[in-house]
Amino acid sequence: MQSLDHATRTELEAAAFRRLLRHLDAHKEVQNIELMNLADFCRNCLAKWLVAEAEERGDALDYDAAREYVYGMPYSEWKAHYQQKATPEQLAAFEARQAQQQG
Template sequence: MSCSDDQIPANDALDSLDDAVAAAAFRRLVRLLQHRSDAANIDLMGLAGFCRNCLGDWIAEAGDLEKEAGRAIVHGMPTAEWKALHHTAATAEQLKRMEESMAKNP
């Protein structure tokens, strides 16, 4: 889930950011997430309401790409390969926390 245009304040400072600066910050975030495979997607969802897959989906949407292509960019490899290396089954507690967190998203 993402913010719609009607939920963004008219004077949002992000809109005044140079695209190159925004892109550099985004790449740094993605590289950190690639490095921190110990930060599980389910935990990111539970804490922040988004995860690597969300970022990949946003890339795909913005760039008119297939979801898998966007997710592979964020994972640094095909999603199936990333899951095989890093994915663990979510606990009931993690799922509950994710649902509560997602409910806070606009």
């Protein structure tokens, strides 16, 4: 990657990000809590990162607009159709991970 010019590298990174979003969209059955437990990020994190990067560059990006981009639909719609209630095991794993990170 270091041999690529900045513009090409940026285009490849952007394309990989769009591919990640398509992959997540194709796997709506994968719940955010599962992503958090396994990889320490979720779809909401991606939206927050977009907002943070926009702010860092002096651009305004609304969090709800960023989530709609990541989810491919308004978050409330995605949540109503695809989000499942977290299991006790998922919640316990999430809480343990949070405690580990803080401790």
